[in-house]
Amino acid sequence: MTSIHVLFLLCCYFSTSCIAINNITSSTFLQDSDTIVSNNGNFTLGFFSPSNSTHRYIGIWFNKVSTNDVFWVANRNNPLNDSSGIMNISADGNLQVLSGRNDILWSSNLSIPSANTSFSAQLSDAGNLVLLAHNSTDNSDANGTIVWQSFDHPTDCIMPNTQLTITSSNMKNALKPWKSLSDPSFGRYSLGTDSFTHSQVVIWDGDRIHWRSGPWNGNIFLGLLYTDEATNYANTFIRQNDRDRTVDIVYTGASTLAFSHYALTYDGTISEKWWDGEKWQYVWGAPAAECDLYGYCGAFGSCSSLRSPVCKCLKGFTPNNPEEWRSRNWTNGCVRRTSLQCGIEGSKEDGFLTLRNVKIPDHTEWSVGVNQVDCRSQCLTNCSCLAYAYDAGAGCMYWSRDLIDIQEFTSGGLDLYLRLPHSELGTSSRTKVIIIVPVIVGSIAVAASIYFLWRIITERKVRRKKEGLENLEYGDNRHQVQLKELPLFEFRKLAIATNDFQDVNKLGQGGFGPVYKGILEDGLQIAVKRLSVASGQGLEEFMNEVVVISELQHRNLVKLLGCCVQNNEKMLIYEYLPNKSLDFFLFDPVKRELLDWQRRFTIIEGISRGLVYLHRDSRLRIIHRDLKASNILLDEDLNPKISDFGMARIFSHKQNVDNTRRVVGTYGYMSPEYAMEGHFSEKSDIYSFGVLLLEIMTGKKNSSFSFEEHSLTLLGYVWKSWNENAIASIIDPLIADPVFWPEILRCIHVGLLCVQEFPGDRPSTSTVLSMINSEILDLPGPKEPGFTRRLVSSDSESSQLLHGQYSSSTSNNISITHLSAR
Template sequence: MGLVQNTRMSVLLILLCRFSLESGSATDTITSFQPIKDSDYIISNGSTFKLGFFSPVNSTNRYLGIWYNKNSGFPAQWVWVANRQNPLKDASGVVTISEDGNLVVLDGQKRIIWSSKATNTVVNSNAKLLDSGNLVLQDTNGSIIWGSFQFPTNTMLPNMKISSNARTGKKDELTPWKSPSDPSIGSFSCGMKPRSLPQAFIWKDGSPFWRSGPWNTRNFIGIPEMYSVYHHGFSLVEDPDGTLSLSFFYVNLSLSHFVLTTQGDLELIYWDNEKDDWEVRWIALKTECHVYGKCGAFGSCDSRNSPICSCLRGFEPNNTIEWSRGNWASGCVRRTPLQCGRVNSTGGEASKMDGFLKQKMMKVPDFADWSAAHEDDCRQQCLQNCSCIAYAYDTGTGCMSWTRSLIDTLQFSSGGVDLYIRVAYSELDKEGDVKKIIAITVVIGTVSISICTFILWRRIAKHKAMKKKAKGILLFNREEAHKKFPSENMLGDNLNQVQFQELPLFNFEKLTIATNNFHQSNKLGQGGFGPVYRGKLSDGPEIAVKRLSKTSGQGLEEFMNEMVVISKLQHRNLVRLLGCCVEGEERMLIYEYMPNKSLDAFLFDPHKEKLLDWRRRFNIIEGIGRGLLYLHRDSRLRIIHRDLKASNILLDKELNPKISDFGMARIFGGNEDQANTNRVVGTYGYMSPEYAMEGRFSEKSDVFSFGVLLLEILSGRRNYSFNKDEQPMSLLGFAWKLWNANNIMALIDPMISEPCFEMEILRCIHVGLLCVQDFAEDRPNVSVVISMLKSEIVDLPCPKQPAFTERKIALDTDSSQSCSVNNVTVTMVQGR
């Protein structure tokens, strides 16, 4: 009797297993033993994507595809199609693993109609649908052999790469469906064009149809919308083999993708949780002006005008009749020939030489040449080259110039770049006449209005008196600071280099209202300077107010030093100072508000660190490096920060880093490489040994701090987070111990430990160890560090032993003092 019951139970289990395999898939994997038929499907582990057979609208053909596992009123979002060129005519299709280990689609006669065609396959491989939308073919160890992300169709998903290699000619591009009912390849394509200035293109039958404008390290400058909160997140990377790869990831739009439509338009589509449906967020060809070369050579397009096309200043229509009919293909020609070359040969006056007319907020033309010239030299470089007909400068892109016809130029209402077009002197003269007429008109109007202005004199006089009083207090405090620190020339040097009186002054009452009387609920944090409050100006944006505390370990010197140093610095990776407040005993600095606070709030928080995946962390590392490079080399003042640490790296809405807290910074003269101080300030664990022990600081001191910060970002651990039972007593010592034991992988934060990023992370650890070497001369400078991180320098030297590997980092970071005596100075160490 028991045997019969056991037999029935076994049969029942077998039937249940078979039923579960045949009635839809709860799995995300396809094997040779577990294929899927036309009626079956698999779903990714996180239930984001589904793979199976489908028929497009108004079609009975069957295709194997991937789509979002969501129901909505929006047209179905098929993101990848396998057999798009070879459809099945009935529902007999099967997806399985072939004998040679490839993923294949078979028809009813077991014929292969599509194959992954991987060359390095193995027996018993399997196909898995990842929650990223990538269908991967992998071996029994989980190593990826082939992936659908390498063969995109009409859709670009987050972290998918669109790539091109100029040397090999290999490229991965988006190709649209021929029609909504036919997934076969249409007449358009979208991809990267690798030049000295990379750009994204849409081509129609091989000819340009749309262009993004050059890449400027974060965005394409021909797409002003990319500067909004939803369009940061792009990454453009060049591999050592010369492959240029573009990818994207939006924190705020996790369910989003770009799709190339059958009409050749590129659309950003995202899932709107409130509407529970898909929405179009952005399209490439919003107007006719976005069509490549709409107005011909030397023409400019502006969709706000009628007609939309006009000639650039200094040019006129090549064919007036066609132009008046709305046919702009023939473009424009120069109205007056250039004098370049002719002036020099005929001995003409320098005042008659060609000049440049400025056109603001432009999409720069195609076929730009790039050079490393700085902004001031870019104009002169173009002026000295008779072939140069225009130039432009963008902070991220650099100096651009043109020697060919200016094609695909567009006038923006905001954003864009200032374009300087070379014209003959006579054209400049006409421009000067217009300016004179405008100036005379303004003068006459001013004289008339001045009579009315007299009525407002009292109010203006009162405002000036208040401003003068505030500046007087500031100047008085400057003298007071000199008296207070007669032996320290840092403050005097800094103040002499910057006219800080130009900094906007904020009214104390206005800041009190903005912060709700400095209410505790608006307090963002507490630093060595004092508390920082969040505020909202009635007539402006949100702000962060840093208020000097009476009990602060820092004082007037640090307040004025930070105000002086940062007031003249402008860089996307430096926090922006908006102004200051000096009234009575109040000392406050007003900054742009950073909604995500500081890096340490994310990096060392077990919940928030999940938001910092590897791409985010590398973007933060790269941004800090760019900011540091600007301070050391590219700013008008050469700055040594002296207090670079995780809590001084602020994060904006998109988690982009901004270096803050310049209270300890020093300005270097043009020929200075290093300096000494008898007042060592900074944070234990981030100070370089030569600075902490001898008071010597230089660019290499900041490089040391950057190296410590780099290792913290990679490991997810604070430098002083080691307890008494752990040896050595710092992160640097721990990293060095693992490096010598060939076990450096143990240092990596598990949150970012993924095989596909392993080599990139290991390179960053290597660079971090090079930055924290004991001797300053062994450490690379910031420009070399950035080149190492971006793999522009392939072979890295072997690091030497870091500093402080066997010393305990002081855990009490409030304030302490220690003295060291040598033959020269007595050094005072002030921890923060």
């Protein structure tokens, strides 16, 4: 909330100083003179009065912030008029606020069986007030079970690691801001969503939309302008459950920003802010300008803050009320000048005008499974379609109602294709003359440039052929990829370095081919990856690895030194890592003893950082698609480096998911959606990382593990052990030191979150790293993994996956068109 100053009593009625207690129990209560401070000292629970008010409320505030902003209030609509109030736990186990006359002003309102059960309430280090139930007959239940928590019932703020669940009962009222700076009761604004399928965040002013984020495409909100100042908004994401008709708005928080949170203020603004030690800094907020206000320019109007006046009618439209428009009252919007010609016999076909980088209109409709070309065709043949847009994550969108709430961005947004009659798309003769002359001149200049470029390319090709090299084609578009940017090694020198590729220098064998150790004339040790003629992989994978890995530089990625394309040989030359790969240690009964807990944690963290770089921080966004123990190389200090990018794919930063008819990878590491449907994304890499993480924790290989009693895979057995509180039985005994038990349990927990069956349930890469490093303390409960049972007892790296070797936790009848095993 913005500048909510809270006045705390400096003393209590019957004491000269306030008292701090640790928790609330059936025998210990919180009175007006008491406070509860979280263990880390960051948050306080207690009674307070807002500025310019004498009313008393129970709330939670930031303890180390001088303005003492309150982010959660219990009895917000039922204040106390004096300091006689208490918070206690009732006989039926409910947390409640009572007045001095024992009137219940607020309650957690739960129905909890209280037999053999005791209750306590604590304030967590994340600022979450939790009500715990303890089984008095179970000595192992000292920590208790959470039966209620304030994070599930936010008032006007979303704290890090908070999951804001929106249901039909609170669709428009998931967050309710204060009525004013002095009154925390329900204000005029509210926040929620208007759809359970293609959700967007909406702020309402009463029953009228005040602001909207645009629909969620699985990666970003399509109606927001993402700038360098607003990048932390990516820490918020939406998870949709069409079956239960619920939407989860999850805010993971920005770990580098102190006390970062979202707040919905009394004036209808949602903003992310953080404390810099002196004042609140705002990362992002909306609505921030008049163009952010919903439908500011009316139907078929477009708004730009860089223009004066800010509103204009779309091309082909004119103000509905010219007088109001001239007086800058744009609420009535615009109307079409010429009717669309759809269905009129003999008329010229309608066309589309491209509106670049805009916030797409409200009232979006969707065509499932339609590509961009067909999206245009469908709109053109549908007489009610007024515009369409396409996004890789959201798919084909079209509009059949008035186009409202269009905003122009300088960058970002989407291209909107506005349907216009042919006459509105034409140009005058004078305009044509003006256009034709520059076009002719430009064409001559382009032709000349192409000629000189052709001469340069031809001369370079001749020169490279003289060196015994060749130009290689790569990718579906068959565009040329030149190897000039990489150092080129002579085949002769590589043959000398590897002693003519003798088996004694062979480091390993992969799907690409053998890898050899070599020593160059200057003493530099290298690893030579030689494409085998018999390899199932070929030129495409070779060039893919060249293009991808040559653009990447990170301490947790293997370094590509160069390549060799000569004498029909194709080789990649990498830095030499003396300790081979992770599987060489992890699954060896002797060498695994070198991997104590601290080394394993370093390896886990290093792989996570490498993935964050691939998915988020590199210039190219890379989906690896084959993350496994044998592709994690170890340097002399056993630090991990991700290798083998032959199967990797480059995503645009707006792209969320892709699909393929050629499923490649390693059985046991492939996610369900990838193995069964060919869909791959960041979340499929997360699944592979989760498998790898559980392998590191257990010392067991997922592809060969089988718990015969239930035919469980490693994932299934860990899941079973987790639910039975018997996780100690599956942990590798070499690391099962009680000193490290909290970190070990956390890593198991994170591993299970990563291998959940549905991609939307899995955390993002950056969230995984924050979880592992305990920057996110309260982890959500995991759901059942995919591929928990094994149907046949055979080597998982055989083709028997096609015959049902693995069974997911849900049925799936989609066939695999082409499957390539590693």
